[in-house]
Amino acid sequence: MRYVVAKDSREAVALLNTGENARLLAGGTDVLVQMKLGNKAPSLLVDIKAIIGFSDISAENGGFRIGAAVSGAEMGEHAGLKAMWPGVVEAVELIGSTQVQGRATMVGNLCNGSPAADAVPAMLAAGAVARIEGPSGTRDMQVADLLEGPGKTKLGKAELISSVYLPARPERSGDAYLRFIPRTEMDIAVASAGVNLVLDENGCVLEATVALGAVAPTAVMVPNAGAALVGSPLEEQALEACAAACEAACNPIDDKRGTVEFRTKIAGVMATRAAKIAYTRAGGQL
Template sequence: MVDMKYVAPSTIDEAVGAILAANGTGRILAGGTDLLVQMRLGTAKPGVIVDVKNIPEMMRIEETAGGFRIGAAVSGAIIGEHPALGKAWPGVVEAINLIGSKQIQGRASAGGNLCNASPAADSVPALVAAAATVTIQGPKGRREIPVETLHAGPGRTTLQPGEIVVGFTLPARPLGSGDAYLRLIPRTEMDIAVVGCGVSLIVANGTCTAARVGLGAVAPTVLLVEAAGKALIGSRLDDKALEAAAAACRAACKPIDDKRGTVQYRTKIAGVLLKRAAAIAAERAGAR
């Protein structure tokens, strides 16, 4: 009853053109693990579906001067199998690999997880902690933004009309760095984070020299908790520093009571996960 168009361009320029021409009714299709579900539920009724899986840049992982450029449509399974990426950014990779099930991993992309703009998206707190940047291309050309500025609210992004997330960049890792992502779910899999926490650290001679913390599912958008990072920097990651960072995480929470958790529980768990994720990240940093 509703006409729907499907296009599968091979260049980003064509994709941008197709999205722009759709005049607000266009949706990007990468793995489709959110879009197709929304279409089945009737919450998404796109006029034009722009499949980006034929665009080479969006489908590859490149190593760039120690860092990585990851195409927005690369699937979780491919990311999980990349040896160098998993070594440099184990927390980012484990976060992406937590999305959905084994079958979902074969299709779902980190770019899609990002653009779906769920506050509970698993990949995002880890990418925020990693200081990842997002490459966006639109009618006015390319721009690069910090990942934490992409979300505007649940289901909403700061993307302008016609703009597409092309990929994201992870910086080079010096010696003594480590990251980790933990989420709390009531079950052991097939669930959505009640709280998610990503921590990225650099440790030199036992002292933390850099730290970033991303928190998910505790506010309308994934948070960069700068105060938590500050509480860790300069410390030896002792209990006192971890508790201060946990307190900063609890203070940053602006959660809601819903079917997945209460305000009280989410706030408490944000602190618990910070400590546990920081311990894993520290161990990984020391193990290098």
């Protein structure tokens, strides 16, 4: 195996395009584990941490652009980002231990393609946009449109994500992410939910986006769950309808981490609980 530090994204793309079995290295908390367990054996590792801008969190058009090499710990320490998108930040901060937080990146979490990736439902709910660099240049794409299946994204050959943009948001908005794990830490989500809400002046939900993780081959948007909340001050009936919509959207698997039945039930619970947190963050009073 070769290890190469890419100086800029053009070089990184070129290295991905050599025909070698190349993998990108940012935080490494997925790829090094896969190599250790023998699941992946790349012939070329392209380190993208030295690329200018990749390690930056920058304000842009009222939102924030988060570079592909920004660690979870760095996102958690960014007061402005945390104030604007607390749900996305808490989702990223749930990935692994404190030690893993020192390295793991939100973009890596997305590119790894796990249906249970913590950051992804939160990014979906937030309407995050990925900036993609590839042989034919730069393009932007909704994170929601990038998801493909377990271990897969819709990135093309030799494409990489250089950053993710979290848009500006109106007043009276808030997001939240919750996952269920069997312990309090150190587990992969069994079911999870990201919720992003905008309230009107009366504390009723104006806009709601709900996304679920670990209950389908990819994280999924659940428009019906969001719709169930719109117009409500998050009263019990709306939450029940939201949970029911979530359960209906589930298409999980039985595995060592949870049963179909359990995942389906828990997804609704996580969504309604996350909705309440997002609602409070948006200034709503429960």
